[in-house]
Amino acid sequence: MVKEEVHDDVPAHEDTEIPASKRARMENQQGETNEQLLEKGEARKIKEEMEASDHTEDAKDRSQVKSREKSGQERSKSSSSTADSKITRRREHHRRHRDDRDRRDKDSLSRRKEKKTVLKKEEEDLEAQDDAEDDAARRMGTRSRIGTVDSRSRRCPYLDTINRSMLDFDFEKLCSVTMSNQNVYACLVCGKYYQGRGTGTYAYTHSLEEGHHVFINLNSLKAVRFPSHMYICCQFYCLPDNYEVIDNALDDIKFVLYPVYAKEYIKNMDKIGKYARALDGTRYLPGVVGLNNIKANDYVNVVVQTLNRIAPFRNFFLDTNNTLRIRDRLVQTMGDLIRKINNPKAFKGHVSPHEFLQAITVTSKKRFRITEQSDPIHLLSWLLNTLDQKLSKHGQTIVSDTFKGQMLVSSRKLPPTQDMQEVANIRIDPTSEEYKEKKNHTEYMFLGLDLPPAPLFHDELQQNVIPQIALFELLNKFDGISEHEYKTYKDTIMKRFQLKSLPKYLILHIKRFTKNVFFVEKNPTIVNFPVKNIDLSDYMADGEKEDGVLYHYDLLTNIVHDGLPGAGKGTYRVHVHHKGSNKWFEIQDLHVVDMLPEMITLSESYIQVWERCEKLSEKSNCMETGE
Numbered sequence: 303m304v305k306e307e308v309h310d311d312v313p314a315h316e317d318t319e320i321p322a323s324k325r326a327r328m329e330n331q332q333g334e335t336n337e338q339l340l341e342k343g344e345a346r347k348i349k350e351e352m353e354a355s356d357h358t359e360d361a362k363d364r365s366q367v368k369s370r371e372k373s374g375q376e377r378s379k380s381s382s383s384t385a386d387s388k389i390t391r392r393r394e395h396h397r398r399h400r401d402d403r404d405r406r407d408k409d410s411l412s413r414r415k416e417k418k419t420v421l422k423k424e425e426e427d428l429e430a431q432d433d434a435e436d437d438a439a440r441r442m443g444t445r446s447r448i449g450t451v452d453s454r455s456r457r458c459p460y461l462d463t464i465n466r467s468m469l470d471f472d473f474e475k476l477c478s479v480t481m482s483n484q485n486v487y488a489c490l491v492c493g494k495y496y497q498g499r500g501t502g503t504y505a506y507t508h509s510l511e512e513g514h515h516v517f518i519n520l521n522s523l524k525a526v527r528f529p530s531h532m533y534i535c536c537q538f539y540c541l542p543d544n545y546e547v548i549d550n551a552l553d554d555i556k557f558v559l560y561p562v563y564a565k566e567y568i569k570n571m572d573k574i575g576k577y578a579r580a581l582d583g584t585r586y587l588p589g590v591v592g593l594n595n596i597k598a599n600d601y602v603n604v605v606v607q608t609l610n611r612i613a614p615f616r617n618f619f620l621d622t623n624n625t626l627r628i629r630d631r632l633v634q635t636m637g638d639l640i641r642k643i644n645n646p647k648a649f650k651g652h653v654s655p656h657e658f659l660q661a662i663t664v665t666s667k668k669r670f671r672i673t674e675q676s677d678p679i680h681l682l683s684w685l686l687n688t689l690d691q692k693l694s695k696h697g698q699t700i701v702s703d704t705f706k707g708q709m710l711v712s713s714r715k716l717p718p719t720q721d722m723q724e725v726a727n728i729r730i731d732p733t734s735e736e737y738k739e740k741k742n743h744t745e746y747m748f749l750g751l752d753l754p755p756a757p758l759f760h761d762e763l764q765q766n767v768i769p770q771i772a773l774f775e776l777l778n779k780f781d782g783i784s785e786h787e788y789k790t791y792k793d794t795i796m797k798r799f800q801l802k803s804l805p806k807y808l809i810l811h812i813k814r815f816t817k818n819v820f821f822v823e824k825n826p827t828i829v830n831f832p833v834k835n836i837d838l839s840d841y842m843a844d845g846e847k848e849d850g851v852l853y854h855y856d857l858l859t860n861i862v863h864d865g866l867p868g869a870g871k872g873t874y875r876v877h878v879h880h881k882g883s884n885k886w887f888e889i890q891d892l893h894v895v896d897m898l899p900e901m902i903t904l905s906e907s908y909i910q911v912w913e914r915c916e917k918l919s920e921k922s923n924c925m926e927t928g929e
Contacts, residue, residue: 455548458540460515464555467581468493471559472594472642472654475520479504487517487539490555495520499539509541517541518555536560558649561641568620571644572613575882578646586651589644590880592892594654598675600891602659604876605682607889608859608911610643611878612807618700620644630692635661652892675869678861679748679811679909686747705747705809708802710782710843714739716794743802748809748909751776752786753825773831776812780841800843804853808838810910815867824867829907833857833899836912855912862905877902 470493475486477497486495487505491514496505499517509515522537536556538547577585589610593603610616618624619637628634635658642653659672666684670676690701717732753776757767778784782800789795814825839853847853858879865872875890877897888897 452545454540454543454545458516458547458549460540461547461549461551463514464490464516465492466555466649469555469558469649470654471520473656474660477504484521486520488520489514490516490518490538499541499544501542506542506544515540515543516547518552518559520559554647557647558645560638561645561647562622563620563641563644565621568617571617571620572881575880575884576646578648580651581649582651584651586648586894587880587883587887588646588648589882590878590887590889590894591643591648592652592889592894593643594652594656595891596654596656596659597673598870599655599659599672600874601676601678601681602655602662602670603891604861604874604889605678605685606639606643606655606658607876607878608682608861608909609685610640611859611880612704612911612913614700614704614806616640616644618698624698628693628696631661632665632688633692636689677815678874682809682909683747704807705805706745707747707805707808709744709746709780710741710800710802711744712739712741712782712798712800713795716796748811749780750811750813752779752813753827753829756825756827768826768828770828770830773829773836776829777838777841782841782843801838801841802843802846804838804842804914806914807858808855808912808914810912812907812910814863814906814908822867824863826906828904830903831857831907831910833902835915852916854915856915857902857910858913859909859911860902860905860907861909863908864906874908877905 469488469490471488474483475488476483476495477486478495480497482497485498487497487499488495489505489508489512492512494508496508496517497503499505499519505517509517517539519537519539522535536559538549538552539545540547571589575587577587579585593606595603619640622637622641625633625637639653639655639658642648662670662681662685663672665688669684670681686701686705690699693700694702715737717730717737718726718728723730751773754769754771756769779786780799780801782798785796785798787794787796812829814827816823816825834856836855837853838855839847842853856879860877862875862877863872864875873890875888878887878889879885880887886897886899886902888895
């Protein structure tokens with residue numbers, strides 16, 4: 303018998319039949335469940351899709367907001383970066399410009415240094431070549447710098463080729479090719495300047511090409527002082543043979559290049575009235591010669607002519623012992639010009655102040671120029687003060703002793719008016735110490751004279767009247783009584799002037815020019831004055847007069863301005879008195895003519911120099927200076 307196995311997971315009655323109604327009802331329930339499940343799944347899917355779309359839209363919105371914020375930040379960053387970039391580019395441009403400028407400056411400085419090095423080397427080579435040639439000449443028995451004489455030195459065959467009419471030593475000693483002032487030689491045939499004398503130098507080449515053989519060394523000029531006189535050493539050479547020329551016939555050239563005067567001649571110069579004759583046959587009076595107007599230096603010429611007539615100043619520079627050891631360009635050129643003006647052996651009857659003008663331009667730092675006209679009173683004041691400062695360092699006080707005097711100045715400050723005090727709501731005591739008169743002593747080098755205002759209207763004949771005034775009325779400014787008003791930006795001061803001491807040479811400045819905001823005006827008033835013997839004792843302060851001392855002055859020079867005011871619109875000329883010939887001369891640049899003293903007062907005087915007299919002349923009633 304077989305047993306039947308029973309499983310738990312299988313119904314016991316698997317084959318039991320289910321009724322049809324029940325089955326139908328179960329199928330209906332199962333179909334409804336499936337439909338519900340499908341609907342629920344679709345709804346869930348739709349909901350998920352909607353949520354996903356909403357999430358996507360939110361993400362898009364957020365991304366757009368973030369992108370807008372980011373773009374705004376980027377724009378702000380870009381604008382700031384653009385400004386930063388502009389600043390950076392500007393800084394970079396300035397940096398490159400500065401670097402380029404520094405590089406150019408360095409290059410130019412290096413080029414100048416190289417040029418100076420090359421020029422210095424060339425000069426050293428030229429000097430070495432000259433020394434070598436001198437050594438060779440010494441070995442051959444020719445004249446060297448220590449005194450050996452060549453047989454050809456005293457019989458040079460080319461001395462007759464020297465053309466003295468072509469020689470002009472008034473200009474700066476520069477080579478006409480290299481513009482160097484080292485080792486310069488002047489050709490005595492054509493007058494040109496060249497550098498060096500050795501083989502291959504410009505002077506050597508010029509001697510071969512042009513056939514000019516006699517030269518003078520402009521840098522070998524030396525002054526040798528002897529107990530009784532001074533001798534000027536100057537070397538002449540014959541090129542291309544290169545031997546020194548020794549001949550007394552060349553002494554006149556040496557004297558024109560560097561005039562030297564004996565003390566006795568300098569002392570008696572004011573007593574000499576003899577005319578000299580130039581190479582072209584023209585007659586001239588030494589000390590009264592024309593000065594060349596290079597461009598617009600007429601204001602310098604009248605100042606030089608004025609100083610040349612002042613005996614102590616002129617004699618100081620005529621004596622080369624006084625300035626021999628002063629290594630200053632202004633002092634040296636001033637002395638050279640004074641000596642050339644008074645040269646009685648000059649080759650021509652005029653002098654060119656070229657070197658002196660260049661010295662003035664350099665020393666004044668281009669305040670006074672050749673190409674621009676200036677005021678001669680400004681130049682005279684600057685020149686005297688500068689020379690006094692430079693000479694005083696070497697113990698020379700010629701400028702102070704000649705031109706400086708002392709003055710007593712009384713000044714008092716005026717209190718404000720009553721209306722001004724009421725406006726400012728202040729009360730001032732006019733008896734206070736601030737408004738009391740004060741006295742002080744001051745030095746002066748020239749006296750300024752104020753002209754009265756010129757008339758503004760025409761006279762009855764419809765013509766402008768030229769006013770006239772006496773010199774003594776202008777000098778009443780220094781009588782110690784009349785007061786003059788001087789205003790500052792806040793104060794008004796009344797001053798009185800009185801002379802305490804008078805110099806040997808008195809400079810008067812007649813103030814003709816007044817400058818306002820727009821232009822310069824000129825006062826045409828004519829000043830009347832005597833030419834001789836004016837007495838200034840009435841203008842001396844009380845207690846300052848000395849017994850037995852005369853305060854009489856004679857006119858020495860008179861600078862005149864002609865034409866309209868302003869730089870370059872007028873001209874300057876000067877009247878000078880020559881004591882040796884006892885004549886008056888009118889000098890305007892190169893033109894020198896004699897004149898009558900009565901014509902001097904008819905001009906518009908601007909600067910005058912008066913000479914103090916100490917004793918009566920035996921020949922006339924005029925005064926003579928006791929030198």
